[in-house]
Amino acid sequence: MKVIEIDGLSKSYKNRKAVDGISLTVAKGEIFGIAGPNGAGKTTIVECASGLRRRDGGTLRVLGLDPWNDRRALLQRIGVQLQEAALPDAIKVGEALRMYASFYDRPADWRKLMDEWGLADKERAGFAGLSGGWKQRLFIALALVGDPEVVFLDELTTGLDPSARRMTWGLIRDMRDRGISVVLVTHFMDEAEALCDRIAIVGEGRVIAEGSPRELTAAGKSASLEDAYFALTGGGTE
Numbered sequence: 050m051k052v053i054e055i056d057g058l059s060k061s062y063k064n065r066k067a068v069d070g071i072s073l074t075v076a077k078g079e080i081f082g083i084a085g086p087n088g089a090g091k092t093t094i095v096e097c098a099s100g101l102r103r104r105d106g107g108t109l110r111v112l113g114l115d116p117w118n119d120r121r122a123l124l125q126r127i128g129v130q131l132q133e134a135a136l137p138d139a140i141k142v143g144e145a146l147r148m149y150a151s152f153y154d155r156p157a158d159w160r161k162l163m164d165e166w167g168l169a170d171k172e173r174a175g176f177a178g179l180s181g182g183w184k185q186r187l188f189i190a191l192a193l194v195g196d197p198e199v200v201f202l203d204e205l206t207t208g209l210d211p212s213a214r215r216m217t218w219g220l221i222r223d224m225r226d227r228g229i230s231v232v233l234v235t236h237f238m239d240e241a242e243a244l245c246d247r248i249a250i251v252g253e254g255r256v257i258a259e260g261s262p263r264e265l266t267a268a269g270k271s272a273s274l275e276d277a278y279f280a281l282t283g284g285g286t287e
């Protein structure tokens with residue numbers, strides 16, 4: 050079963066094409082990676098697919114819904130961790146989780162999430178005083194508080210320390226094992242290799258290559274996914 054079907058998606062900002070005819074599908078329970086250079090259009094794809102931005106062209110289905118036209122219904126069933134998210138400075142960790150839980154008809158147990166993400170000690174800490182990595186953990190917990198069927202994670206592990214990153218990998222696998230479908234935007238090829246069932250490499254708003262880590266490595270005639278990434282994007286400096 051496909052939980053995400055994107056066909057010919059396009060999106061421009063003013064005259065600049067950010068996404069230029071992207072097609073991809075994500076199956077239920079899959080961890081699907083999106084990689085590619087800065088400015089390739091990854092965040093724009095995530096924003097269009099999660100109902101946060103209106104597409105210019107193409108068709109989009111997420112859980113059978115049109116992300117823009119049916120976004121009220123869709124937002125109850127997905128979780129989104131955005132690359133550049135912010136909360137009011139004074140809000141406390143516990144308050145943020147409780148408030149987000151109140152947005153959903155059937156939320157997860159926010160106290161349990163707070164424990165799972167090691168945030169319990171910070172329940173009364175204000176958002177502004179958290180370090181980057183702790184803010185990131187809070188955003189992950191907030192993405193999960195609606196007990197979503199599909200989760201979009203945009204550069205989830207950027208800024209996390211090595212142990213938090215590994216813990217995050219474990220939690221992403223747990224999500225998949227529970228049947229949640231995950232779209233993971235990442236710049237880390239070790240992460241993509243370790244986690245993703247399939248990956249799309251995008252460049253200049255188009256899909257350059259798509260497949261399992263093994264298939265992409267072979268397509269790039271390379272020894273590793275990272276080398277294949279450079280071969281496929283032409284981004285190597287050697």
Ligand SMILES: Nc1ncnc2c1ncn2[C@@H]1O[C@H](COP(=O)(O)OP(=O)(O)OP(=O)(O)O)[C@@H](O)[C@H]1O
Pocket residue numbers: 062063065066067085086087088089090091092093094132
């Ligand atoms: N709100 C916006 N207004 C104008 N241009 C934008 C806006 N958001 C993105 N763009 C442009 O659209 C293109 C794609 O941006 P996008 O953020 O989707 O890329 P990305 O692949 O997520 O990059 P990164 O790896 O740096 O996060 C870029 O050229 C960017 O400058």
Ligand SMILES: [Mg+2]
Pocket residue numbers: 091092093132203
């Ligand atoms: Mg981005």
